[in-house]
Amino acid sequence: MRKIIILIGFFFSFYGFSQNKEILYNFTPQPQSLLTNPGADVKYKWFFGVPLLSGISANVGSTGFDAYNLFANNDVDFTTKVKNIVASTNSKDYITANQQLEIFTAGFRFGGEESKSYVSFGMYQELDSFIFVPTDYAIFSLYGNKDYLGKSFDMSDLSAKAELLYVFHLGFNKQINEKLILGARGKIYSSVFNGTSTHNSGYFVTSQGQDLIYDQVIKSDLELNTSGVKKYLDENYDGDAASDIKHDITKSAFFGGNLGVGVDLGITYYPKRNIQLTASLIDVGIIKHSKQVENFTWKGDYTFKGVITEINSDGTGGDAYDDFLDAIPLDTLYHKYTTWRPVKFYSSFQYSFEEERQTECNCATDEDSWYRNSIGAQLFIMSTPKTPMVALTAYYRRRILEKLQVKATYTIDSYSYSNVGLGLTTNIGMFNFYAMADNLFALKDVSKANALTFQIGLNIIAGGSGR
Numbered sequence: 077m078r079k080i081i082i083l084i085g086f087f088f089s090f091y092g093f094s095q096n097k098e099i100l101y102n103f104t105p106q107p108q109s110l111l112t113n114p115g116a117d118v119k120y121k122w123f124f125g126v127p128l129l130s131g132i133s134a135n136v137g138s139t140g141f142d143a144y145n146l147f148a149n150n151d152v153d154f155t156t157k158v159k160n161i162v163a164s165t166n167s168k169d170y171i172t173a174n175q176q177l178e179i180f181t182a183g184f185r186f187g188g189e190e191s192k193s194y195v196s197f198g199m200y201q202e203l204d205s206f207i208f209v210p211t212d213y214a215i216f217s218l219y220g221n222k223d224y225l226g227k228s229f230d231m232s233d234l235s236a237k238a239e240l241l242y243v244f245h246l247g248f249n250k251q252i253n254e255k256l257i258l259g260a261r262g263k264i265y266s267s268v269f270n271g272t273s274t275h276n277s278g279y280f281v282t283s284q285g286q287d288l289i290y291d292q293v294i295k296s297d298l299e300l301n302t303s304g305v306k307k308y309l310d311e312n313y314d315g316d317a318a319s320d321i322k323h324d325i326t327k328s329a330f331f332g333g334n335l336g337v338g339v340d341l342g343i344t345y346y347p348k349r350n351i352q353l354t355a356s357l358i359d360v361g362i363i364k365h366s367k368q369v370e371n372f373t374w375k376g377d378y379t380f381k382g383v384i385t386e387i388n389s390d391g392t393g394g395d396a397y398d399d400f401l402d403a404i405p406l407d408t409l410y411h412k413y414t415t416w417r418p419v420k421f422y423s424s425f426q427y428s429f430e431e432e433r434q435t436e437c438n439c440a441t442d443e444d445s446w447y448r449n450s451i452g453a454q455l456f457i458m459s460t461p462k463t464p465m466v467a468l469t470a471y472y473r474r475r476i477l478e479k480l481q482v483k484a485t486y487t488i489d490s491y492s493y494s495n496v497g498l499g500l501t502t503n504i505g506m507f508n509f510y511a512m513a514d515n516l517f518a519l520k521d522v523s524k525a526n527a528l529t530f531q532i533g534l535n536i537i538a539g540g541s542g543r
Contacts, residue, residue, distance in 0.1 A: 099499035113356035115259030115342030121539035124182035131178030137527030140169035192251035207236035231278035261340035266333040269304040274461035303365035336363030358420040376404035426452035479503040491527035
């Protein structure tokens with residue numbers, strides 16, 4: 077049990093992966109937009125990111141409650157706040173976090189300056205965590221089962237994932253003709269730490285029989301898989317945890333972790349010159365976990381009949397507690413396992429107007445022309461251990477100057493119906509700077525925000541941008 081407590085604290089103290097980058101997606105003046113659609117319409121001759129500064133992003137979110145509900149200084153005791161949150165949430169609510177740091181990135185036109193082919197590559201570190209609110213577990217922990225006779229506590233409520241990994245990627249982007257652009261990106265994942273508990277099932281129910289006899293039935297099929305943390309859970313571990321974790325993170329950066337492969341696919345299509353359709357699939361991949369693997373299972377069936385409703389280690393259940401531990405033991409195993417990356421799907425429709433031509437003729441194919449304004453809509457879907465996460469975004473994009481663009485978004489998702497975001501990208505000489513933030517109206521009191529996102533970065537770019 078001590079191992080389980082340490083492990084839960086180690087992983088899920090990360091606060092819970094909401095990876096929707098609705099401002100960055102299809103914001104093609106920004107090279108990082110290729111990471112959300114390898115088939116994006118980009119026009120750079122070449123670019124490279126300033127190491128460790130080209131892409132810094134983070135987002136956190138929760139549905140059903142916010143930090144203010146839990147930590148507000150309003151003379152309500154903490155236990156009551158927790159009870160109020162449990163009462164207002166269900167097992168479909170979740171807490172999420174995602175953080176990403178680009179180690180390096182670069183891209184160049186492949187085959188000469190007039191080539192329609194583009195290559196990009198790089199490496200980034202990413203932290204994902206996702207936990208559905210375990211409502212029935214919380215109710216049982218707070219109130220016990222005495223007042224919930226006949227209620228079936230659902231053990232599948234426990235569904236959580238957390239992972240720290242490095243990603244190496246190589247992408248290829250090809251303009252097939254004036255209307256169609258295709259792209260693909262291969263990835264190698266190197267997982268540092270992983271904790272996964274998603275395929276759980278079972279129930280616990282207490283019912284009253286005859287003559288004050290209570291029937292309690294437990295059917296349990298719980299499993300927690302971990303990799304990269306086995307030595308830290310060893311009862312005899314006496315190393316310097318901070319130093320060892322730093323060493324493990326550094327070692328895994330160079331393919332020393334649990335390895336996996338993945339692919340991104342993307343497309344951009346122009347039915348007309350000023351109408352654009354895009355779509356992409358991101359992180360279709362798996363990771364094989366075989367190093368520092370430790371698995372915990374709690375499986376079995378148990379039935380108890382007695383005059384009390386509570387079974388615990390204090391002895392009030394007589395031999396029932398020992399019988400329970402024998403029937404549903406906590407086992408430690410060491411088998412390999414495989415995890416899938418959370419797959420993201422993006423798509424968009426964009427209508428552009430107010431064209432600025434760069435030549436004197438009114439040519440139908442002026443490749444250097446650009447549109448000052450664009451409006452559009454985006455759809456985002458991401459796989460989760462339960463139901464998919466969905467978001468719909470409307471946006472307005474404005475090219476204020478040839479080298480200065482802004483994108484304003486309004487997003488409806490499970491976090492909020494009033495999420496307004498703003499992104500800016502500008503080139504000063506060869507230097508490119510961008511900054512993006514979501515849920516701007518919540519910044520006046522971030523404790524009441526259900527979700528917050530920011531992205532910043534610095535690149536060096538030669539020639540062109542994106543439509």
